[in-house]
Every structure is written in structure tokens, then in C-alpha cells.
Amino acid sequence: MTEDLRQSVPTLEDVARVAGVSRATVSRVINGKRKVAATVQETVLAAIAETGYVPNRAARSLVTRRTGMAAVVVSGSAAGPGEEADPSRALSDPFFGRVVGGFVRALRRHDVHPVLLFADTPEAEDQAVNYLRLGNADGTLLVSTHGDDPLPGRLAEAGRPVVMFSRPARPVPVSYVDLANADGGRLAAEHLIARGCRSPGLVTGPLGVPAARDRADGFRDRAARHGHAYVPGAADDFTFAGGEAATERLLAECPEVDGIFAGNDLMAQGALHALRTHGRRVPDDVAVVGFDDSPVATQTRPLLTTVRQPAEEMAATMADLLVERIEDPGLPHRSVIFDPELVIRDST
Amino acid sequence: MTEDLRQSVPTLEDVARVAGVSRATVSRVINGKRKVAATVQETVLAAIAETGYVPNRAARSLVTRRTGMAAVVVSGSAAGPGEEADPSRALSDPFFGRVVGGFVRALRRHDVHPVLLFADTPEAEDQAVNYLRLGNADGTLLVSTHGDDPLPGRLAEAGRPVVMFSRPARPVPVSYVDLANADGGRLAAEHLIARGCRSPGLVTGPLGVPAARDRADGFRDRAARHGHAYVPGAADDFTFAGGEAATERLLAECPEVDGIFAGNDLMAQGALHALRTHGRRVPDDVAVVGFDDSPVATQTRPLLTTVRQPAEEMAATMADLLVERIEDPGLPHRSVIFDPELVIRDST
DNA sequence: TACGATTGGGAGAGCGCTCTTACCGATGTC
DNA sequence: GACATCGGTAAGAGCGCTCTCCCAATCGTA
Numbered sequence: 001m002t003e004d005l006r007q008s009v010p011t012l013e014d015v016a017r018v019a020g021v022s023r024a025t026v027s028r029v030i031n032g033k034r035k036v037a038a039t040v041q042e043t044v045l046a047a048i049a050e051t052g053y054v055p056n057r058a059a060r061s062l063v064t065r066r067t068g069m070a071a072v073v074v075s076g077s078a079a080g081p082g083e084e085a086d087p088s089r090a091l092s093d094p095f096f097g098r099v100v101g102g103f104v105r106a107l108r109r110h111d112v113h114p115v116l117l118f119a120d121t122p123e124a125e126d127q128a129v130n131y132l133r134l135g136n137a138d139g140t141l142l143v144s145t146h147g148d149d150p151l152p153g154r155l156a157e158a159g160r161p162v163v164m165f166s167r168p169a170r171p172v173p174v175s176y177v178d179l180a181n182a183d184g185g186r187l188a189a190e191h192l193i194a195r196g197c198r199s200p201g202l203v204t205g206p207l208g209v210p211a212a213r214d215r216a217d218g219f220r221d222r223a224a225r226h227g228h229a230y231v232p233g234a235a236d237d238f239t240f241a242g243g244e245a246a247t248e249r250l251l252a253e254c255p256e257v258d259g260i261f262a263g264n265d266l267m268a269q270g271a272l273h274a275l276r277t278h279g280r281r282v283p284d285d286v287a288v289v290g291f292d293d294s295p296v297a298t299q300t301r302p303l304l305t306t307v308r309q310p311a312e313e314m315a316a317t318m319a320d321l322l323v324e325r326i327e328d329p330g331l332p333h334r335s336v337i338f339d340p341e342l343v344i345r346d347s348t
Numbered sequence: 349m350t351e352d353l354r355q356s357v358p359t360l361e362d363v364a365r366v367a368g369v370s371r372a373t374v375s376r377v378i379n380g381k382r383k384v385a386a387t388v389q390e391t392v393l394a395a396i397a398e399t400g401y402v403p404n405r406a407a408r409s410l411v412t413r414r415t416g417m418a419a420v421v422v423s424g425s426a427a428g429p430g431e432e433a434d435p436s437r438a439l440s441d442p443f444f445g446r447v448v449g450g451f452v453r454a455l456r457r458h459d460v461h462p463v464l465l466f467a468d469t470p471e472a473e474d475q476a477v478n479y480l481r482l483g484n485a486d487g488t489l490l491v492s493t494h495g496d497d498p499l500p501g502r503l504a505e506a507g508r509p510v511v512m513f514s515r516p517a518r519p520v521p522v523s524y525v526d527l528a529n530a531d532g533g534r535l536a537a538e539h540l541i542a543r544g545c546r547s548p549g550l551v552t553g554p555l556g557v558p559a560a561r562d563r564a565d566g567f568r569d570r571a572a573r574h575g576h577a578y579v580p581g582a583a584d585d586f587t588f589a590g591g592e593a594a595t596e597r598l599l600a601e602c603p604e605v606d607g608i609f610a611g612n613d614l615m616a617q618g619a620l621h622a623l624r625t626h627g628r629r630v631p632d633d634v635a636v637v638g639f640d641d642s643p644v645a646t647q648t649r650p651l652l653t654t655v656r657q658p659a660e661e662m663a664a665t666m667a668d669l670l671v672e673r674i675e676d677p678g679l680p681h682r683s684v685i686f687d688p689e690l691v692i693r694d695s696t
Numbered sequence: 697t698a699c700g701a702t703t704g705g706g707a708g709a710g711c712g713c714t715c716t717t718a719c720c721g722a723t724g725t726c
Numbered sequence: 727g728a729c730a731t732c733g734g735t736a737a738g739a740g741c742g743c744t745c746t747c748c749c750a751a752t753c754g755t756a
Contacts, residue, residue: 009482012713012714022736024737031714033715035734036734036735037734058415061713062404062711062743069463097441115462116448136461277649299614370705372707373704408744697756699756701754704749706749708748709746715738715739718735725728
């Protein structure tokens with residue numbers, strides 16, 4: 001009652017004084033670690049409400065060694081040799097917007113905050129690894145877009161849990177969430193062939209990226225079942241320009257192609273433009289299937305048929321997996337594989 | 349030399365022991381606060397190198413009340429009534445990728461880390477404000493996409509520096525970085541008219557958003573100088589669908605339109621599609637100018653003529669402004685206005 | 697040579713929190 | 727009814743750092 005209503009934030013001490021108990025008791029009520037008598041608990045809760053107390057993160061993490069932060073590491077997007085890796089290019093893929101949005105919302109439920117880190121240069125990579133090793137974040141959500149990335153391993157060695165989007169290229173002790181990419185490829189093949197496609201072709205992402213390879217493999221696998229022994233393909237960046245260029249090459253190699261399965265929606269969009277340039281009508285002359293169901297899929301004309309990845313769900317699962325392991329580091333590494341879904345629109 | 353090489357991270361104490369000085373001296377060397385004899389400094393530096401010491405952020409921020417974190421708050425994108433605000437929609441605008449990328453890279457130079465927060469619901473907004481008031485971040489970079497947002501004011505009241513992208517709709521004690529949007533509109537008008545456009549039209553973003561309004565005003569201002577007393581316009585969301593819908597309405601009101609200035613590139617892309625649907629050729633029948641020079645500008649065919657915002661630079665400036673004010677909170681609020689630049693491609 | 701002025705390092709008190717330890721009073725047991 | 731037991735609280739020691747004294751050594755000057 002002898003309150004100092006200065007503008008400084010209230011501390012545990014203040015709450016304890018108001019409630020007439022010790023700091024320790026207040027701490028117990030807040031953290032629910034040990035039993036506290038119901039009456040005392042009420043008193044303390046009331047005092048907390050009265051003072052508007054909120055724990056100080058720095059003080060807490062100084063002793064608990066927990067920060068309530070998760071690093072969201074975006075590793076350089078597939079950069080060709082001599083080309084500079086640029087994670088903001090990854091950010092410019094609307095698909096990532098869905099993923100990051102999923103992270104933020106899911107982490108929020110656990111009262112964990114995302115710290116955004118780019119691993120676009122060797123120094124930045126070191127910095128990210130160090131950041132983790134020093135315990136500035138409790139764990140990492142890693143979105144890596146190139147194939148043979150040593151980063152997952154390095155981050156894992158930092159001793160904090162790591163959850164990846166998509167299977168690591170090399171076996172690494174981390175958890176990951178992935179899509180059954182090969183099944184997605186099969187879905188696309190099945191659909192294209194059912195639509196009467198006689199000469200399917202592939203416009204794939206970088207073959208060093210497991211997801212790109214799996215999608216193509218799945219497609220070829222199913223195509224083979226329908227008698228297509230050879231499916232021509234061209235690989236390029238997971239970008240609009242990449243899709244356009246690859247389509248050009250595909251068309252050069254195989255002008256009779258009448259169905260294209262693209263590595264992602266951005267590439268599909270590029271394919272659409274290349275086809276138009278060549279006077280091919282979509283879907284009449286050539287049918288096109290994308291991948292991701294990112295916002296661009298509804299920004300093309302014709303609207304893009306695509307293989308949907310439940311990005312938000314996958315991101316939320318990553319966050320859950322991470323929090324789980326942060327709370328109990330002894331847990332085994334887990335993988336969660338989602339099923340793709342065909343979204344049929346107007347391009348097929 | 350009698351080191352305990354346990355895996356625990358070295359502390360100030362350890363460095364002090366190795367260097368044979370007190371904690372205080374090591375701290376002085378690290379923070380450069382007071383003069384330290386050159387010889388001692390060297391010894392300490394060597395000890396730091398030997399131990400691989402890096403300061404513990406939590407401990408440091410407990411006493412300095414500084415966290416080395418900057419909140420990046422993405423406020424709900426213009427949501428119509430009954431519609432849910434969704435910042436990840438903002439994230440799906442590739443333009444934001446450039447901005448966020450600029451933040452990350454610029455903050456990194458100051459050794460400040462970005463914490464991503466969405467202010468998409470009233471609760472999330474409260475949480476963001478609280479987060480700041482509790483000092484969990486030293487300041488805020490705010491990207492708000494709706495017009496009359498109370499958030500800037502609330503964040504400012506939290507007592508930490510705030511720097512906004514784009515001028516706040518209401519006067520608020522914050523710094524901001526903006527583009528001379530009206531000049532951008534003028535540039536577009538000048539260009540369209542120089543290209544022989546006789547009947548210009550506007551496809552604008554939400555008029556509650558200052559940027560959208562300024563762009564339109566600038567365009568009309570310059571059009572008026574060329575005798576166009578009335579420029580028809582349709583407003584909608586800053587999205588592909590919004591651009592498409594607005595263009596439909598514009599075409600309905602004014603079928604003879606032969607030049608369109610769109611609120612941003614996404615809307616321009618929508619306009620392109622609407623025009624194609626109506627059999628109008630671009631640029632022959634109708635010329636189209638976008639805004640932003642976001643990655644989508646090179647993902648349309650024809651390539652989009654657009655008004656460029658130097659997003660990365662603007663973002664970097666925001667970060668610099670913020671860090672400046674964090675270091676010296678007494679500094680006056682500053683605004684930095686960038687000049688737009690016309691990027692001529694194939695759509696005009 | 698003696699004195700104050702100056703320079704640079706050390707000691708120690710916290711910052712706000714958690715957690716172990718010790719204690720105290722109320723129960724259960726024979 | 728005495729003792730062991732147990733639930734529940736208080737006390738206090740840090741976590742790693744910064745920063746304010748305070749003191750010792752050095753310098754300059756009369």
C-alpha cells in the first residue's frame with residue numbers, strides 16, 4: 001500500500017511486497033513449479049494483476065539459460081557458381097511468405113519470438129552459428145534453399161535443436177518437416193496423363209536440391225507406368241526467369257511437348273510466358289502444372305493447376321517440433337512428412 | 349594456465365583470470381568506455397582471443413537495459429471490413445522481401461538482430477506494444493500497410509524509438525522514411541503523356557493509405573498540367589486481384605482509356621491480365637505503369653514499366669535512423685524522403 | 697624534495713530472476 | 727502423546743555483466 005508508483009516496471013520484489021510473501025513464492029506461482037497453497041496463490045495472483053507485473057526476460061534467461069527466442073535462418077537461395085547467394089530472393093518467393101507467416105503465428109502460441117537471420121555469406125553463416133552457440137536463441141528453424149548445405153550440420157553442432165524445412169541433403173542429426181515430394185510428382189503425372197497428355201516434359205529446379213529431384217523422380221516414376229520411358233527435362237533456378245529459360249530449352253529439345261510439370265509455381269509462371277512467346281496455348285496445346293500453390297498460382301492467366309504444399313501447417317509443425325525439443329532436448333529427432341494435394345485450376 | 353577447459357562458454361571472470369587483471373578492466377577494454385593502458389589492453393585482447401570470449405547478452409542487457417534487438421512489426425495489410433488482416437499477405441508481396449532484406453542486412457552492420465512481430469489482431473497488437481514497453485527490443489521498425497493505423501502512436505508511447513516505412517496517416521512522434529510518392533505519380537503521368545496517351549486512368553491502392561493517395565494525387569496533378577481535367581480511377585487492394593478488379597471497373601467507366609497508372613506492381617500485373625481478358629494489347633492499345641519495381645515487374649510480359657522505390661536503401665536508412673535514436677534517444681525525429689525513378693520497360 | 701593533480705586499475709554492489717537449502721508448522725502413525 | 731513425515735514458505739546464493747566509487751601509482755610544479 002505504500003506504493004512507489006514510479007514509471008519503472010514492477011519486479012518480483014514489488015509483487016512479493018504487495019502480496020506479503022517472499023520473492024520465491026511469487027516465482028513459484030508464476031512458474032507453477034511447486035505446489036503453493038490456494039489462498040496464497042490467489043493473493044499473489046491479485047498482486048500480480050495489481051502491479052501489472054511481467055517477468056523480465058533478460059533476468060530470467062540469465063539464470064535459466066533460455067531466451068524464448070527461436071532463430072529463423074534463411075540460407076542462401078540456390079545461387080549458381082559466381083552468382084551471389086541472396087536470401088531476400090527467397091523472401092521474394094511468395095511461398096516463403098506463407099512459411100514465415102506460419103512460423104510467426106505458431107511460435108507466438110508458445111510465447112517464443114522469431115529472430116530473423118540470413119546466412120547469405122560465409123561470415124553471416126558463422127555469425128548465425130555463433131549466435132546459436134552462445135545461446136542467444138533456444139533453437140533454429142532452418143529454411144535452406146540450396147542442395148548441399150553444410151549449415152544444418154553446423155547448426156546442429158552448436159548444441160541447440162534445429163528443425164529444417166525439407167529433408168537435409170546429407171544425413172544430419174536434426175528434425176525436419178517435409179512434403180512427400182515424389183508423391184507430388186506422381187500426382188502431377190497422373191493428372192497430366194489423365195488429361196490426355198501424350199508427351200510430358202519437366203521444368204525442374206536445381207537437381208542438387210532434394211525437393212526438386214524428388215518431384216522430378218516421382219513424376220518420371222509414374223510416367224513410366226504409363227509407358228513413357230523417357231521424359232525430357234530441363235533444370236534451372238527456382239525462379240520465374242529460371243522457369244522461362246528451362247522451358248525454352250525443353251521446347252528446343254522436344255517441340256512436341258504437350259504437358260509440363262514445373263518445379264514450383266514461379267517456374268510454372270515462367271513456363272507460361274515462354275509458351276505464350278512460342279504461340280502455344282495453355283491448356284489447349286500444352287498443359288502446365290506448378291508446385292507449391294503459392295499466391296502466384298492465382299496470379300497467372302490461366303489460373304495455375306498446382307500441387308499444394310500446406311505451407312502454414314508445415315511451418316506450424318516445425319515450430320511445434322522445435323518447441324518440443326527445446327523443452328525436452330532428450331527427445332529423438334523426428335520427421336513429419338505431409339501429403340501433397342492436387343489443386344486443379346485452368347492451366348490443365 | 350590452470351584452465352578448466354570444460355565446454356561451458358568463457359565468462360568475463362575467465363578472461364580476467366587469464367589476463368591477470370580484474371573483471372572491470374576487461375569490461376573496459378571491451379566497451380572502450382575508459383582509458384586503459386596500451387600494454388594492459390593488449391594482454392586483455394590476447395586473453396579474449398585465447399578464451400574465445402563473447403559477452404553474454406542476457407547478463408549485459410540485464411544491467412544496460414539494452415537488448416540489441418529491434419522489433420520488425422508488420423501491421424495488418426489493408427483488410428476490408430469483415431475481412432481478416434493478414435500480414436503474411438504483405439509478406440507475399442515480393443516488395444516486402446526487398447524491404448525486410450534491407451532491414452536484416454543493415455541491422456547486422458550494427459550488431460542488432462531483428463525480431464519479427466505481426467500485428468494482425470488486436471491481441472497481437474497489444475502483445476507487440478507490450479513487448480516493446482517491457483524493453484524486449486530497443487526499438488521498432490514498423491511497416492504498416494493500412495491507412496489509419498493507431499499502432500504507430502501506441503508503439504511510440506511505449507517509450508522506445510520507432511521508425512516507420514512511409515509517412516504516418518496522423519501526426520505521430522516517430523521518425524520515418526518515405527518516398528516522394530506524389531513525384532512518382534508525376535513521373536508516371538509525364539511518361540504516359542509523352543508516350544502519346546490521350547486518356548489516362550488510375551488503378552489505385554486503398555485511398556486511406558497515404559502512399560496510395562499521394563501517388564494518385566501526383567498523377568492527377570501532372571495530368572492536369574497537360575489538360576486532363578478529370579482522370580478516372582478505381583481503388584482496390586494493393587494486390588493482384590485488387591488490380592484486376594479495379595481495372596475491370598475502370599474499363600467499364602471509361603472504355604477509351606489508353607494509359608493506366610497502377611498503385612503498385614502487383615496491381616499492375618492484375619491490370620495486365622484484365623486488359624488481356626478484354627482483348628486490349630499492351631502497350632499498343634493501353635500502356636501500363638506500375639509502382640515499386642518489385643520482382644514481379646520482371647515477371648510480367650510485357651515487362652513492366654514502373655516507378656522504382658529504392659526499397660533496400662530505404663530499409664537500410666530506417667535501420668540507421670533507428671540505431672541512431674537508440675544510441676541517443678534525445679535526437680529529434682527525422683524523416684528521410686527518397687526520390688522515385690522511372691524504370692522504362694515494355695509495357696509503355 | 698614535497699605537494700596536489702592526474703591517470704588507471706580493483707573491489708564490490710547491484711540488475712531481476714530462479715532454485716537449492718533450510719526451516720516451520722501441521723499432519724499421520726503406532 | 728511423541729516422533730517421523732511432509733507440504734509449503736522464507737532466505738539467500740548466484741547467473742554474467744556494468745559501473746560507481748575508491749585507492750595506488752605516476753606526473754608536474756614550486
